[in-house]
Amino acid sequence: MHSYYGNIHALRGVSLTVEEGEVVTLIGSNGAGKTTTLRSINGVLPPRQGxxxxxxxxxxxxxxxGMIKKGIAQSPEGRKIFSRMTVRENLEMGAYHRNDRDGIRRDMDRVFELFPRLQERIKQEAGTMSGGEQQMLAIGRALMSSPKLLLLDxxxxxxxxxxxxxxxxxxxxxxxxxxxILLVEQNANVALEIATRGYVLExxxxxxxxxxxKLRQDPKVREAYLGEM
Structure with a gap:
């Protein structure tokens, strides 16, 4: 993929593969193109080439x-929950394109099993919750679309x-x-602990x-991204 912000060439021939069932992580410094890669995959910043x-x-x-219907959902950087809506309303927004009530109910139960705190806060306005609770809600909302591929930023x-x-x-x-899962994460240590494979962007x-x-053992990766000398 080659993607641009105006005349700025942000992604320069990025090529990657995520196989079904994997957790693949993108690591790199701020401005390396990690979030831009997710935005390009998710149709927010379509690539000009590729x-x-x-x-x-x-x-x-x-x-x-249209990506939601294709089976791709994203929990974006900064969460971007609907702060004046309740937890329930935020989760329902994640399933806005669906009309299978039984499936929606099952997925909401799944979200509450993963994040019991959300069930406790179900009637609370999302903007009044802690940062951790809002992150749980952002991921839960993405799961409500029943995605095949989850993009986590x-x-x-x-x-x-x-x-x-x-x-x-x-x-x-x-x-x-x-x-x-395709995961963008500044904390490379924890990302590489759960990932199957990783890509380093610069x-x-x-x-x-x-x-x-193998990336965790790479001396250059350890020095640049894992805080080791």
Whole structure:
């Protein structure tokens, strides 16, 4: 993919694969192109060149609002929950395109099993919840579309370490339940712990790709992204 913000060449030939059932992570410094990659896949910033193939179909020309029906959902950076809506209303918005009431009810029960705190806060305005609770809601809302592929953008941002561990335990459980995940995460340590494979982005290009454990042992990755010398 080659993607642009105006005349700025943000993604320079990014090519990656996410196989069904995997957790694949993108790591890199701020401005490397991680979020832009998700935005391009999800139709928010369609690539000017290149193809995006999902389930055997080219989708690079599908608009962002059409991706949900294709089976792709995103929990965005900064959560972007509907702050004046209740928890229930936010979750219902995640299923806005669906009309299978039984399926929606099952998925809401699944979200409450993963995030019991949301059930406790079901009538609370989302904007009055803590950052961790809002992150749970953002992921839960994405799950309400019953996605085949879940795009997670910086799920640990701004959270206390104990909450980061909890969120990533839940992400692992979501994957075990059958949802494929593409994860962008500044905390490369925790991302590589749960990922199957990883890609390293620098200045809009992929400079390394390998199984997650191999990346964790790579001296350059350890120094640049894991805080080790």
């Amino acid at each position: 193809k995006i193939i999902f389930d055997g179909e080219e989708i690079q020309e599908v608009p962002a609002h 910086e799920p640990s941002m701004g959270l206390a370490p104990v909450l980061v561990e909890r969120i990533f335990d839940i992400i692992e459980e979501i994957n075990k339940q059958g949802t494929t 200045s809009g290009s992929i400079v390394n790709s390998a199984p997650a454990e």
